[in-house]
Amino acid sequence: MRLLSTKIKPFLKWAGGKTQLLGQLTPLLPIELKLGITKCYVEPFLGGGAMFLHIASLFEIQEFILSDINPEVILSYRVVQKDVQSLLSVLDEMQSEYDKLNLLQQEQYFYKVREEFNSSLHSIDFQAITEESTRRVAQTIFLNHTCFNGLFRVNLKGGFNVPFGKYKNPTFHDRSNLLEIAEILKDAYLLCGDFMICNEFVDDKTFFYFDPPYRPISATASFTSYSTSSFNDNAQKRLAENFRFLDKQNARLMLSNSNPKNENPNDDFFEQLYSGYAIKNVMAARAINSQGSKRGQISELLITNY
Numbered sequence: 001m002r003l004l005s006t007k008i009k010p011f012l013k014w015a016g017g018k019t020q021l022l023g024q025l026t027p028l029l030p031i032e033l034k035l036g037i038t039k040c041y042v043e044p045f046l047g048g049g050a051m052f053l054h055i056a057s058l059f060e061i062q063e064f065i066l067s068d069i070n071p072e073v074i075l076s077y078r079v080v081q082k083d084v085q086s087l088l089s090v091l092d093e094m095q096s097e098y099d100k101l102n103l104l105q106q107e108q109y110f111y112k113v114r115e116e117f118n119s120s121l122h123s124i125d126f127q128a129i130t131e132e133s134t135r136r137v138a139q140t141i142f143l144n145h146t147c148f149n150g151l152f153r154v155n156l157k158g159g160f161n162v163p164f165g166k167y168k169n170p171t172f173h174d175r176s177n178l179l180e181i182a183e184i185l186k187d188a189y190l191l192c193g194d195f196m197i198c199n200e201f202v203d204d205k206t207f208f209y210f211d212p213p214y215r216p217i218s219a220t221a222s223f224t225s226y227s228t229s230s231f232n233d234n235a236q237k238r239l240a241e242n243f244r245f246l247d248k249q250n251a252r253l254m255l256s257n258s259n260p261k262n263e264n265p266n267d268d269f270f271e272q273l274y275s276g277y278a279i280k281n282v283m284a285a286r287a288i289n290s291q292g293s294k295r296g297q298i299s300e301l302l303i304t305n306y
């Protein structure tokens with residue numbers, strides 16, 4: 001077991017981020033990981049990557065395969081991986097400019113960055129690490145830490161549309177944390193695309209953790225649009241079929257999802273999809289919800305093939 005000196009935190013705040021659940025999920029990780037038998041860790045719905053960073057700080061893994069359908073997410077990790085120093089310089093510059101402003105000026109600065117971020121969408125080469133892409137990732141991190149509720153949400157055209165968050169003295173980045181993440185990412189493959197692109201990395205020494213966009217717990221609580229694609233019940237079914245396929249290849253598999261029984265005790269959607277597998281409940285704080293009254297504890301599902 002390798003214990004890094006500091007607790008590594010995600011550099012992006014993500015709706016559905018797993019940080020608060022790590023204490024409950026750690027004892028449920030496969031024994032092969034704890035025994036050093038697992039050589040490859042795969043996370044196809046990376047987002048803020050809380051589980052990835054947790055695993056990387058605890059265990060010796062030879063290979064990390066990380067993917068997400070959202071190109072901004074993958075570009076962000078690639079820039080941290082390939083050119084963290086340039087990214088830190090841009091972030092430092094933005095932070096010192098921002099800190100000198102009063103709240104009204106900070107709001108103007110936020111909308112100026114958002115405008116620049118949205119207008120450069122079509123000129124960005126998401127495959128290349130350039131000055132332009134590094135600036136875009138700094139903007140992503142800035143917007144993510146200064147927008148309302150720390151969400152990353154884009155509209156159907158791919159534009160970032162979250163309003164200003166009015167935080168007092170936000171810090172966009174933690175230098176030593178970002179440097180540690182860059183170090184860990186040296187061993188990682190970063191792929192942008194649908195979760196099935198990770199299938200080719202499967203073998204019996206692989207552990208997959210799936211954290212898909214949650215099935216909305218009610219018709220109104222729809223926090224499934226992290227990107228321009230939506231993740232509906234058909235996508236959940238496709239994911240379950242993929243889970244069965246990977247199970248046959250003897251990989252260890254863990255999957256999180258919302259529990260529809262919180263709203264409707266008769267809803268057995270996931271019991272049907274994952275029949276034959278272990279399904280546990282873990283308690284979580286309710287997902288970010290605009291209605292303050294709906295905050296509180298909620299049960300989530302954790303499905304494993306071991």
Ligand SMILES: C[S@@+](CC[C@H](N)C(=O)[O-])C[C@H]1O[C@@H](n2cnc3c(N)ncnc32)[C@H](O)[C@@H]1O
Nearest residue numbers: 014016017018045047048049050069194195211
């Ligand atoms: C619940 S979030 C993951 C949260 C993450 N585990 C964390 O701790 O921050 C779900 C992620 O799935 C991604 N996603 C949505 N549809 C996808 C698909 N078809 N294939 C791969 N990733 C997808 C979204 O972009 C989002 O980042």
